[in-house]
Amino acid sequence: MPTYARADLAFEKGEGPYLYAQDGRRFLDFGSGVAVNCLGHAHPHLVEAITEQAKKVWHTSNLYRVPGQEKLAQRFVEHTFADTVFFCNSGAEANEAGLKMLRRYQYVNGHSEKNRILVASNAFHGRTIGTLTAGASDKYREGFGPMPEGFDRVAFGNLNELRNAITEKTAGILVEPIQGEGGIMPAPEGYLEGLRKAADEYGLLVMFDEVQTGIGRTGKLFAYEWSNMLPDIISSAKGLGGGFPVGALLANEKAAAALTPGMHGSTFGGNPLAMAAANAVLDEVLKPGFFDNVLAMSKLIRDGLAKISAKHPGFIDEVRGTGLLLGMKMVPNNGDVVVKLRDQNLLTVPAGDNVVRLLPPLNITKTQVDEALAAIEAVAAAFTS
Numbered sequence: 001m002p003t004y005a006r007a008d009l010a011f012e013k014g015e016g017p018y019l020y021a022q023d024g025r026r027f028l029d030f031g032s033g034v035a036v037n038c039l040g041h042a043h044p045h046l047v048e049a050i051t052e053q054a055k056k057v058w059h060t061s062n063l064y065r066v067p068g069q070e071k072l073a074q075r076f077v078e079h080t081f082a083d084t085v086f087f088c089n090s091g092a093e094a095n096e097a098g099l100k101m102l103r104r105y106q107y108v109n110g111h112s113e114k115n116r117i118l119v120a121s122n123a124f125h126g127r128t129i130g131t132l133t134a135g136a137s138d139k140y141r142e143g144f145g146p147m148p149e150g151f152d153r154v155a156f157g158n159l160n161e162l163r164n165a166i167t168e169k170t171a172g173i174l175v176e177p178i179q180g181e182g183g184i185m186p187a188p189e190g191y192l193e194g195l196r197k198a199a200d201e202y203g204l205l206v207m208f209d210e211v212q213t214g215i216g217r218t219g220k221l222f223a224y225e226w227s228n229m230l231p232d233i234i235s236s237a238k239g240l241g242g243g244f245p246v247g248a249l250l251a252n253e254k255a256a257a258a259l260t261p262g263m264h265g266s267t268f269g270g271n272p273l274a275m276a277a278a279n280a281v282l283d284e285v286l287k288p289g290f291f292d293n294v295l296a297m298s299k300l301i302r303d304g305l306a307k308i309s310a311k312h313p314g315f316i317d318e319v320r321g322t323g324l325l326l327g328m329k330m331v332p333n334n335g336d337v338v339v340k341l342r343d344q345n346l347l348t349v350p351a352g353d354n355v356v357r358l359l360p361p362l363n364i365t366k367t368q369v370d371e372a373l374a375a376i377e378a379v380a381a382a383f384t385s
């Protein structure tokens with residue numbers, strides 16, 4: 001179907017941070033399939049885990065216990081605020097489950113009138129009808145109405161506006177701790193803590209969409225760890241399976257108590273093959289020193305971009321983000337820059353606010369960072385000469 005404006009490029013093989021096109025060209029992948037391939041391509045441990053599981057059992061449904069789910073959930077419980085985890089197949093689905101939980105929590109606690117959810121300007125939460133409504137883009141909603149009721153939008157980062165928008169009908173708050181598709185917009189200092197405080201005052205749940213920010217992308221397992229607060233619910237997907245489609249909703253006991261047996265479900269969600277992939281990803285991401293590499297490579301990229309910026313003014317306006325969730329706000333059109341970078345065999349991803357995202361695999365090395373910086377410098381020189 002004509003739903004994508006695809007580049008005329010097809011890859012037949014990947015190895016670490018490199019992708020090989022059918023025509024033999026080799027690309028350095030600083031897009032990671034939109035923040036998905038967190039260990040690069042064909043990572044041996046991931047390949048082995050999936051291959052071994054494929055020989056045993058792929059799918060059994062959630063009518064039975066799935067040991068891989070129990071193992072993965074236990075790891076999240078150990079390493080995050082969460083007490084319990086639900087598994088699904090994508091980011092939008094994880095967010096849908098979270099939206100249901102935000103409302104149902106109030107309902108089971110005797111507040112069925114509290115069913116409205118505060119969402120942010122510039123937000124992206126997925127392409128289902130519900131998550132499109134939670135997201136900010138009018139363009140993505142156009143022609144798909146009527147949209148569901150019960151969402152109130154506030155300016156991302158503005159605590160006063162958030163407080164003023166809370167009414168006796170508010171159930172909870174959904175935000176991305178760093179907005180991804182919106183152009184790598186970090187929450188301002190103190191915003192997440194203030195949001196938590198307001199939620200506690202009014203008995204609201206706080207949900208973070210960590211579909212893009214999670215699984216080590218920012219140099220912590222989840223981005224909320226950079227703040228001094230805990231959310232009640234977070235959604236995860238993208239990097240979770242390292243390229244295998246899988247999503248998860250993590251919640252504390254209080255929030256999760258709202259979803260009793262039969263209240264939510266997924267046929268494929270958390271099947272043994274997906275769990276083998278996600279557990280293999282966590283084997284690597286939770287290794288001592290893994291996050292140190294994310295932060296060290298982040299610094300190398302930022303330092304390199306600062307030098308390029310100084311040498312070629314009029315190309316990069318600003319660099320934003322944390323860890324390897326980086327955005328270059330461009331002076332020239334971001335789409336044109338992505339194409340020129342691709343001509344230099346470097347893959348990147350555009351985002352809102354004229355941003356080019358740099359989302360390399362989290363295990364990249366200095367050599368590859370230098371290679372990417374050289375490509376960016378060549379394009380900067382071409383644009384500014």
Ligand SMILES: *Cc1c(COP(=O)(O)O)cnc(C)c1O
Nearest residue numbers: 090091092124125126180211212
């Ligand atoms: C990608 C993304 C989604 C949607 O995930 P899908 O797997 O495409 O449904 C939702 N929220 C955020 C923040 C994302 O980056």
